[in-house]
Amino acid sequence: MPELPEVETIVRDLRLKIIGQQIERIAVNLPKMVRGNQGDFASRLRGLFIKWVRRRGKNIIVDLTGDLSLLIHLKMTGQLFYVSIDSPLLKHTHFIFDFVDNDHQLRYSDKRQFGHMHPVDSPQLEQLPELAKLGPDPLEITLEEFAEVVRRRRRKIKPLLLDQTVLAGLGNIYTDEALHRAGIHPEQLSSTLSGYEVEALYRAIQGVLRKAIEHAGSSVDNYLRIDARPGDYQRLHQVYRCQGKPCSRCDHPIVRKKMGGRGTYFCPHCQKIEPPFKHHEFKGHSKSNLNSKRSMIRE
DNA sequence: CTGCATGTTAGGTT
DNA sequence: CAACCTAACATGCA
Numbered sequence: 001m002p003e004l005p006e007v008e009t010i011v012r013d014l015r016l017k018i019i020g021q022q023i024e025r026i027a028v029n030l031p032k033m034v035r036g037n038q039g040d041f042a043s044r045l046r047g048l049f050i051k052w053v054r055r056r057g058k059n060i061i062v063d064l065t066g067d068l069s070l071l072i073h074l075k076m077t078g079q080l081f082y083v084s085i086d087s088p089l090l091k092h093t094h095f096i097f098d099f100v101d102n103d104h105q106l107r108y109s110d111k112r113q114f115g116h117m118h119p120v121d122s123p124q125l126e127q128l129p130e131l132a133k134l135g136p137d138p139l140e141i142t143l144e145e146f147a148e149v150v151r152r153r154r155r156k157i158k159p160l161l162l163d164q165t166v167l168a169g170l171g172n173i174y175t176d177e178a179l180h181r182a183g184i185h186p187e188q189l190s191s192t193l194s195g196y197e198v199e200a201l202y203r204a205i206q207g208v209l210r211k212a213i214e215h216a217g218s219s220v221d222n223y224l225r226i227d228a229r230p231g232d233y234q235r236l237h238q239v240y241r242c243q244g245k246p247c248s249r250c251d252h253p254i255v256r257k258k259m260g261g262r263g264t265y266f267c268p269h270c271q272k273i274e275p276p277f278k279h280h281e282f283k284g285h286s287k288s289n290l291n292s293k294r295s296m297i298r299e
Numbered sequence: 300c301t302g303c304a305t306g307t308t309a310g311g312t313t
Numbered sequence: 314c315a316a317c318c319t320a321a322c323a324t325g326c327a
Contacts (some may be wrong), residue, residue: 001304001305001306002306003306051315058306058307073306073307075305075306075307075322076304076306076307077324077325079303110323111324111325112305112308112321112322112323112324113323113324114305114306114322114323115306130307130308153315153316154315154316155315155316155317156316156317159316159317162306164306164307171305171306172304172305172306178315187306191304220304221305222305227301236322259317260317260318261318262304262305263304263305264302269318301327302326302327303325303326303327304324304325304326306322307321307322308320308321308322309319309320309321310318310319310320310321311317311318311319311324312316312317312318312319313315313316313317313318
Protein backbone atom coordinates (compact mmCIF):
# COMPACT_ATOMS: atom_id res chain seq x y z
CA MET A 1 0.00 0.00 0.00
CA PRO A 2 2.61 2.53 0.79
CA GLU A 3 3.37 4.24 -2.51
CA LEU A 4 5.45 7.34 -3.20
CA PRO A 5 3.35 9.85 -1.16
CA GLU A 6 3.13 7.54 1.87
CA VAL A 7 6.85 6.73 1.80
CA GLU A 8 7.68 10.41 1.30
CA THR A 9 5.52 11.31 4.32
CA ILE A 10 7.24 8.68 6.45
CA VAL A 11 10.68 9.88 5.34
CA ARG A 12 9.90 13.52 6.12
CA ASP A 13 8.43 12.64 9.52
CA LEU A 14 11.39 10.39 10.35
CA ARG A 15 13.84 13.18 9.54
CA LEU A 16 12.28 15.36 12.22
CA LYS A 17 12.57 12.60 14.80
CA ILE A 18 15.65 10.45 14.35
CA ILE A 19 18.36 12.53 12.63
CA GLY A 20 21.35 12.85 14.95
CA GLN A 21 20.21 10.08 17.27
CA GLN A 22 22.46 7.22 18.29
CA ILE A 23 21.22 3.62 18.18
CA GLU A 24 21.55 2.05 21.63
CA ARG A 25 20.24 -1.40 20.79
CA ILE A 26 17.95 -3.20 18.38
CA ALA A 27 15.59 -6.03 19.26
CA VAL A 28 15.02 -8.36 16.33
CA ASN A 29 11.95 -10.49 16.90
CA LEU A 30 11.79 -12.02 13.43
CA PRO A 31 15.28 -12.45 11.95
CA LYS A 32 14.02 -13.57 8.54
CA MET A 33 12.92 -9.97 7.90
CA VAL A 34 16.60 -9.03 7.64
CA ARG A 35 18.24 -9.22 4.23
CA GLY A 36 21.90 -10.00 4.08
CA ASN A 37 23.64 -11.32 7.18
CA GLN A 38 20.93 -11.86 9.80
CA GLY A 39 23.25 -12.85 12.61
CA ASP A 40 25.15 -9.59 12.97
CA PHE A 41 22.34 -7.15 12.10
CA ALA A 42 21.89 -5.69 15.58
CA SER A 43 25.58 -5.64 16.49
CA ARG A 44 26.51 -4.01 13.19
CA LEU A 45 24.14 -1.11 13.77
CA ARG A 46 24.66 -0.64 17.49
CA GLY A 47 26.27 2.69 18.41
CA LEU A 48 25.85 4.27 14.98
CA PHE A 49 24.30 7.71 14.51
CA ILE A 50 21.55 8.54 12.03
CA LYS A 51 22.80 11.04 9.50
CA TRP A 52 19.97 11.35 7.00
CA VAL A 53 16.78 9.67 5.76
CA ARG A 54 15.77 9.63 2.11
CA ARG A 55 13.48 7.96 -0.41
CA ARG A 56 14.19 6.19 -3.67
CA GLY A 57 10.95 5.06 -5.32
CA LYS A 58 9.13 3.25 -2.52
CA ASN A 59 12.38 2.45 -0.68
CA ILE A 60 13.42 4.18 2.52
CA ILE A 61 17.16 4.71 2.97
CA VAL A 62 18.54 5.54 6.41
CA ASP A 63 22.14 6.76 6.16
CA LEU A 64 24.22 6.00 9.25
CA THR A 65 27.71 6.85 10.43
CA GLY A 66 30.36 4.28 9.58
CA ASP A 67 29.43 4.41 5.90
CA LEU A 68 26.48 2.14 6.48
CA SER A 69 22.97 2.58 5.11
CA LEU A 70 19.80 0.76 6.05
CA LEU A 71 17.51 0.02 3.15
CA ILE A 72 13.89 -0.49 4.20
CA HIS A 73 11.04 -1.61 1.96
CA LEU A 74 7.56 -1.73 3.47
CA LYS A 75 6.03 -3.74 0.60
CA MET A 76 2.30 -3.94 1.34
CA THR A 77 1.86 -4.02 5.08
CA GLY A 78 5.09 -2.72 6.60
CA GLN A 79 4.72 0.09 9.15
CA LEU A 80 7.27 2.29 10.91
CA PHE A 81 6.33 3.91 14.20
CA TYR A 82 8.20 6.37 16.37
CA VAL A 83 6.45 6.12 19.71
CA SER A 84 7.03 6.26 23.43
CA ILE A 85 8.61 3.17 24.98
CA ASP A 86 5.45 2.94 27.11
CA SER A 87 3.06 2.64 24.21
CA PRO A 88 1.59 -0.84 23.80
CA LEU A 89 3.33 -3.17 21.37
CA LEU A 90 1.42 -3.95 18.21
CA LYS A 91 0.95 -7.57 17.30
CA HIS A 92 3.35 -7.91 14.36
CA THR A 93 6.28 -5.85 15.66
CA HIS A 94 9.46 -7.39 14.26
CA PHE A 95 12.08 -4.75 15.10
CA ILE A 96 12.49 -2.30 17.96
CA PHE A 97 15.21 0.37 17.84
CA ASP A 98 16.18 2.01 21.12
CA PHE A 99 18.11 5.28 21.06
CA VAL A 100 20.57 6.70 23.57
CA ASP A 101 18.97 9.13 26.04
CA ASN A 102 15.55 8.92 24.50
CA ASP A 103 12.16 7.71 25.68
CA HIS A 104 10.94 6.93 22.19
CA GLN A 105 11.51 3.87 20.03
CA LEU A 106 11.48 3.23 16.32
CA ARG A 107 9.38 0.14 15.68
CA TYR A 108 8.84 -1.86 12.52
CA SER A 109 5.70 -3.89 12.22
CA ASP A 110 4.57 -5.95 9.24
CA LYS A 111 1.48 -8.11 9.26
CA ARG A 112 2.34 -10.09 6.16
CA GLN A 113 6.12 -10.09 6.53
CA PHE A 114 6.81 -9.18 2.90
CA GLY A 115 8.92 -6.16 3.76
CA HIS A 116 12.55 -6.19 4.79
CA MET A 117 15.48 -4.30 6.26
CA HIS A 118 18.81 -4.54 4.53
CA PRO A 119 22.06 -3.07 5.87
CA VAL A 120 24.35 -2.10 2.99
CA ASP A 121 27.74 -0.39 2.80
CA SER A 122 26.76 3.11 1.65
CA PRO A 123 29.21 3.27 -1.29
CA GLN A 124 27.66 0.09 -2.71
CA LEU A 125 24.03 1.16 -2.33
CA GLU A 126 23.58 2.28 -5.91
CA GLN A 127 24.82 -1.04 -7.20
CA LEU A 128 22.11 -3.04 -5.47
CA PRO A 129 19.95 -4.45 -8.27
CA GLU A 130 16.71 -3.36 -6.57
CA LEU A 131 17.88 0.27 -6.59
CA ALA A 132 19.92 0.19 -9.79
CA LYS A 133 16.94 -1.05 -11.78
CA LEU A 134 14.60 1.72 -10.64
CA GLY A 135 13.46 4.26 -13.20
CA PRO A 136 13.36 8.02 -12.57
CA ASP A 137 11.23 9.59 -9.86
CA PRO A 138 7.91 10.78 -11.30
CA LEU A 139 8.29 14.12 -9.51
CA GLU A 140 11.72 14.68 -11.04
CA ILE A 141 11.40 13.37 -14.58
CA THR A 142 11.00 16.04 -17.29
CA LEU A 143 8.05 16.06 -19.68
CA GLU A 144 10.41 15.28 -22.55
CA GLU A 145 11.87 12.23 -20.80
CA PHE A 146 8.39 11.06 -19.82
CA ALA A 147 7.08 11.40 -23.38
CA GLU A 148 10.08 9.46 -24.62
CA VAL A 149 9.55 6.42 -22.36
CA VAL A 150 5.78 6.34 -22.81
CA ARG A 151 5.90 6.49 -26.60
CA ARG A 152 8.89 4.22 -27.12
CA ARG A 153 7.16 1.36 -25.29
CA ARG A 154 4.18 -0.50 -26.59
CA ARG A 155 2.30 -1.49 -23.45
CA LYS A 156 -1.00 -0.82 -21.77
CA ILE A 157 -0.53 2.45 -19.96
CA LYS A 158 -1.48 1.26 -16.46
CA PRO A 159 1.01 -1.63 -16.21
CA LEU A 160 3.62 0.66 -17.77
CA LEU A 161 3.11 3.27 -15.04
CA LEU A 162 3.22 0.57 -12.36
CA ASP A 163 6.54 -0.75 -13.67
CA GLN A 164 9.18 0.49 -11.22
CA THR A 165 11.91 0.25 -13.84
CA VAL A 166 10.02 2.82 -15.91
CA LEU A 167 8.99 5.20 -13.10
CA ALA A 168 9.82 4.59 -9.46
CA GLY A 169 7.07 5.20 -6.93
CA LEU A 170 3.63 4.79 -8.46
CA GLY A 171 1.41 1.98 -7.18
CA ASN A 172 -2.17 0.92 -7.68
CA ILE A 173 -3.83 3.91 -6.03
CA TYR A 174 -2.01 6.74 -7.74
CA THR A 175 -1.90 5.22 -11.24
CA ASP A 176 -5.68 4.87 -11.19
CA GLU A 177 -6.12 8.39 -9.77
CA ALA A 178 -3.71 9.93 -12.30
CA LEU A 179 -5.27 8.15 -15.29
CA HIS A 180 -8.70 9.37 -14.22
CA ARG A 181 -7.46 12.91 -13.79
CA ALA A 182 -5.94 12.76 -17.29
CA GLY A 183 -9.04 11.14 -18.80
CA ILE A 184 -7.10 8.14 -20.13
CA HIS A 185 -8.31 4.53 -20.13
CA PRO A 186 -5.94 2.25 -18.16
CA GLU A 187 -5.75 -0.20 -21.09
CA GLN A 188 -4.89 2.40 -23.71
CA LEU A 189 -1.70 1.45 -25.53
CA SER A 190 1.10 3.77 -24.42
CA SER A 191 2.46 4.21 -27.94
CA THR A 192 -0.90 5.50 -29.18
CA LEU A 193 -1.18 8.44 -26.76
CA SER A 194 -1.20 11.84 -28.42
CA GLY A 195 1.27 14.52 -27.40
CA TYR A 196 -1.56 16.30 -25.65
CA GLU A 197 -2.51 13.17 -23.69
CA VAL A 198 1.09 12.46 -22.68
CA GLU A 199 1.39 15.96 -21.29
CA ALA A 200 -1.98 15.72 -19.53
CA LEU A 201 -0.89 12.44 -17.96
CA TYR A 202 2.45 13.89 -16.88
CA ARG A 203 0.72 16.81 -15.17
CA ALA A 204 -1.90 14.50 -13.66
CA ILE A 205 0.73 12.21 -12.13
CA GLN A 206 2.65 15.09 -10.59
CA GLY A 207 -0.52 16.87 -9.47
CA VAL A 208 -1.94 13.78 -7.78
CA LEU A 209 1.36 12.92 -6.08
CA ARG A 210 1.94 16.48 -4.81
CA LYS A 211 -1.61 16.73 -3.48
CA ALA A 212 -1.30 13.33 -1.82
CA ILE A 213 1.97 14.34 -0.13
CA GLU A 214 0.30 17.55 1.10
CA HIS A 215 -2.36 15.34 2.66
CA ALA A 216 0.18 12.92 4.18
CA GLY A 217 -0.81 10.00 1.94
CA SER A 218 -3.79 7.65 1.74
CA SER A 219 -4.79 5.49 4.70
CA VAL A 220 -6.58 2.52 3.19
CA ASP A 221 -6.14 -0.79 5.01
CA ASN A 222 -2.71 -0.47 6.54
CA TYR A 223 -0.78 2.74 6.11
CA LEU A 224 -0.30 5.01 9.12
CA ARG A 225 2.13 7.83 9.79
CA ILE A 226 4.98 7.24 12.23
CA ASP A 227 2.94 8.71 15.09
CA ALA A 228 0.10 6.29 14.15
CA ARG A 229 -2.15 9.02 12.78
CA PRO A 230 -3.82 8.20 9.46
CA GLY A 231 -3.17 10.10 6.25
CA ASP A 232 -5.88 12.18 4.71
CA TYR A 233 -5.80 11.75 0.98
CA GLN A 234 -8.16 8.74 0.82
CA ARG A 235 -11.00 11.26 1.27
CA LEU A 236 -9.99 12.84 -2.02
CA HIS A 237 -9.85 9.65 -4.08
CA GLN A 238 -11.89 10.02 -7.27
CA VAL A 239 -11.76 6.37 -8.38
CA TYR A 240 -9.69 4.11 -6.13
CA ARG A 241 -12.17 1.87 -4.28
CA CYS A 242 -14.98 4.17 -5.43
CA GLN A 243 -16.80 1.62 -7.60
CA GLY A 244 -20.48 2.44 -7.96
CA LYS A 245 -20.04 6.07 -6.94
CA PRO A 246 -20.74 8.75 -9.53
CA CYS A 247 -17.72 10.07 -11.41
CA SER A 248 -16.79 13.54 -10.19
CA ARG A 249 -16.61 14.78 -13.76
CA CYS A 250 -19.49 13.11 -15.61
CA ASP A 251 -21.67 11.43 -12.96
CA HIS A 252 -21.43 8.00 -14.59
CA PRO A 253 -20.64 5.26 -12.07
CA ILE A 254 -17.01 4.30 -11.45
CA VAL A 255 -16.33 0.65 -12.26
CA ARG A 256 -13.84 -1.85 -10.93
CA LYS A 257 -12.21 -4.26 -13.32
CA LYS A 258 -9.56 -6.89 -12.78
CA MET A 259 -6.58 -6.08 -14.97
CA GLY A 260 -3.43 -8.14 -14.99
CA GLY A 261 -4.28 -9.53 -11.59
CA ARG A 262 -5.02 -6.21 -9.91
CA GLY A 263 -8.10 -4.21 -9.16
CA THR A 264 -8.44 -1.28 -11.51
CA TYR A 265 -10.86 1.58 -10.94
CA PHE A 266 -11.90 4.00 -13.68
CA CYS A 267 -14.76 5.87 -15.27
CA PRO A 268 -15.75 4.11 -18.49
CA HIS A 269 -17.44 7.28 -19.72
CA CYS A 270 -14.65 9.83 -19.46
CA GLN A 271 -11.74 7.37 -19.78
CA LYS A 272 -12.32 5.81 -23.19
CA ILE A 273 -9.87 3.82 -25.26
CA GLU A 274 -9.05 6.00 -28.21
CA PRO A 275 -7.96 4.38 -31.48
CA PRO A 276 -4.41 5.09 -32.56
CA PHE A 277 -4.13 8.41 -34.32
CA LYS A 278 -3.43 8.17 -38.04
CA HIS A 279 -2.25 11.32 -39.68
CA HIS A 280 -3.67 10.62 -43.16
CA GLU A 281 -7.16 10.09 -41.73
CA PHE A 282 -6.99 13.44 -40.03
CA LYS A 283 -5.86 15.16 -43.21
CA GLY A 284 -8.89 13.68 -44.94
CA HIS A 285 -11.13 15.37 -42.34
CA SER A 286 -13.22 12.29 -41.78
CA LYS A 287 -16.39 13.00 -39.84
CA SER A 288 -15.58 10.64 -36.98
CA ASN A 289 -12.22 12.27 -36.42
CA LEU A 290 -13.55 15.78 -36.52
CA ASN A 291 -16.18 14.97 -33.96
CA SER A 292 -14.03 13.03 -31.54
CA LYS A 293 -12.31 14.48 -28.54
CA ARG A 294 -9.11 13.10 -29.97
CA SER A 295 -9.13 15.11 -33.15
CA MET A 296 -9.80 18.30 -31.23
CA ILE A 297 -6.86 17.53 -29.03
CA ARG A 298 -4.39 16.81 -31.81
CA GLU A 299 -2.85 19.71 -33.64
C1' DC B 300 -14.62 -22.66 3.12
C1' DT B 301 -13.47 -19.06 -0.99
C1' DG B 302 -11.74 -15.06 -2.80
C1' DC B 303 -9.56 -10.71 -2.39
C1' DA B 304 -6.27 -7.06 -0.94
C1' DT B 305 -1.35 -5.33 -2.72
C1' DG B 306 4.58 -4.82 -4.08
C1' DT B 307 7.85 -7.26 -6.01
C1' DT B 308 10.34 -10.95 -8.06
C1' DA B 309 10.95 -15.29 -10.38
C1' DG B 310 9.95 -18.17 -14.03
C1' DG B 311 7.65 -19.38 -18.03
C1' DT B 312 5.14 -18.40 -22.53
C1' DT B 313 3.90 -15.77 -26.54
C1' DC C 314 14.49 -8.60 -26.42
C1' DA C 315 9.68 -6.98 -25.11
C1' DA C 316 5.31 -7.86 -23.31
C1' DC C 317 2.46 -10.48 -20.56
C1' DC C 318 0.87 -14.12 -17.26
C1' DT C 319 0.95 -16.69 -13.00
C1' DA C 320 2.67 -18.13 -8.69
C1' DA C 321 4.75 -17.11 -4.50
C1' DC C 322 5.38 -14.68 -0.19
C1' DA C 323 1.71 -14.40 4.79
C1' DT C 324 -2.16 -12.59 6.92
C1' DG C 325 -6.70 -10.89 7.80
C1' DC C 326 -11.09 -9.71 6.33
C1' DA C 327 -15.86 -10.11 3.99
